[in-house]
Amino acid sequence: MKTSTTKIDIQKASRSKIKNVDFNNLSFGQVFTDHMMVCDYKDGMWQTPTIKPYGPFELDPSAKVFHYGQAVFEGMKAFKDEKDQIWLFRPEKNFERINKSSERLAIPAFPRDYFFTAMEELLKLEREWIKxxxxxxxxxxxxxxxxEAGVSAAPAKEYKFMIICSPAQAYYSGEVRVQISEKFSRAADGGVGFAKAAGNYAAQFYPTNLAKDEGFQQIVWTDASTHEYLEEAGTMNVFFRVGDKLLTAPTNDRILNGVTRDSVISLAKEYNIDLEIRRVSVKEIIEAAKSGELKEMFGSGTATVINPISGFGYAGEKYELPKLEDSYARFFKDKLTKIQYNQAEDKFGWRYLVK
Structure with missing residues (x-):
């Protein structure tokens, strides 16, 4: 049984805005719940976490986040089963990763007890928002x-840790085609590619816009040194099915260690799917596409779970992938979502019950 001595200051909203929300027509990340969690770091320690009504807050124009980019984040989902129980999916991984990201950006680690207790209290308060x-x-x-206010180029001495929540429906982006990058890179060796740093995503927007102008929705990033090896797809980790073999790049200091990616790898091993975690070259994938051996490409991530890729472009050429009834993408998405919604056995201990 989970116990906690963490004190949470809870300030409930005077009334809920939930009645004004059309849950049948949600745009991802546009509607937010009634409350948010806020915890400040000052005087060398994290203060008492507070849950308060969702709303704007003031920052000094010289706050260091605006000038030196000290900002990291995580993405998670809460699910409600048919018994009205609330579940999280592998939240320990997200907790570990946000602190790993924080460490890389010289941000103080957030206490485990604060993270889980505050998040659970927030989710219980927003129970009706989880459909x-x-x-x-x-x-x-x-x-x-x-x-912290001030524009001296040094790590801040004050921070704000927050949790906000947004109701979501099944994420479907339609036919997704990607462009393999010949010039741009997501991250370099020794950089912050492995962290969920806000600046990583800002740097993606410009090359992604260029790809969109050519009819692609996302970019498959290549390594910064040679642009010969495939790394991530947009904001997702990427998998390739060549014949019946599943390929994905190993994590390193350029590639985000995705929770969904790790779960796909565990499922592949559990169901004896031939899997290789190794560097995957652009040349190898182009040759497989031309020979008909490239059966699938798909991305994995929290928002989409599994996102099939229908085609890709490289060096001015476009390649279409076959439409498969027995796709690995469909298999993994089915297995993962059934575990998340408490509709299947959880052999891995991934589900986390919010009590």
């Missing part, structure tokens, strides 16, 4: 920003 039914969920966004 039952396959595809429905509550997207949970923990993040940290540097709030």
């Amino acid at each position: 039952k039914g396959f595809g429905n969920s509550l997207y949970v966004r923990p993040f940290v920003i540097a709030t």
Whole structure:
């Protein structure tokens, strides 16, 4: 049984805005729940976590997050099963990763007890925002920003850790085609590619816009040194099916260690799917596409779970992938979502019950 001595200051909203929300027509990440969690770091320690009504807050124009980019975040989901129980999916991984990201950006680690107790209290308060039914969920966004005023180029001494929540429906982006990058890179050796640092995503927007102008929705990033090896797809980890073999790049200091990616790898091993975690070259994938051996490409991530890729472009050439009835993408998405919604046995101990 979970116990906690963490004190949480809870300030409930005077009334809920939930009645004004059309849950049948949600745009991802546009609607937010009634409350948010806020915890400040000052005087060398994290203060008492507070849950308060969702709303704007003031920052000094010289707050260091604006000038030196000390900001990291996580993405998680809460699910409600048919018994009205609330579940999280592998939240320990998200907790570990936000602190790993924080360490890389010289942000103080957030205490484990604060993270889980505050998040559980917030989710219990927002219970009605988590709708039952396959595809429905509550997207949970923990993040940290540097709030100390001053523009000296040094790590901040004050921070704000927050959790906000947004109701979500099944994420479907339609036909997704990607462009393999010949020039741009997501991250370099020794950099912050492995961290969920806000600046990583800002740097992606420009090359992604260029790809969109050519009819692609996302970019598959290549390594910064040679642009010969495939790394991530947009904001997702990427998998390739060549014949019946599944390939994905190993994590390193350029590639985010995705929770969904790790779960796909565990499922592949559990169901004896031939899997290789190794560097995957652009040349190898192009040759497989031309010979008909490239059966699938798909991305994995929290928002989409599994996102099939229908085609890709490289060096001015476009390649279409076959439409498969027995796709690995469909298999993994089915297995993962059934575990998340408490509709299947959880052999791995991934589900986390919010009590």
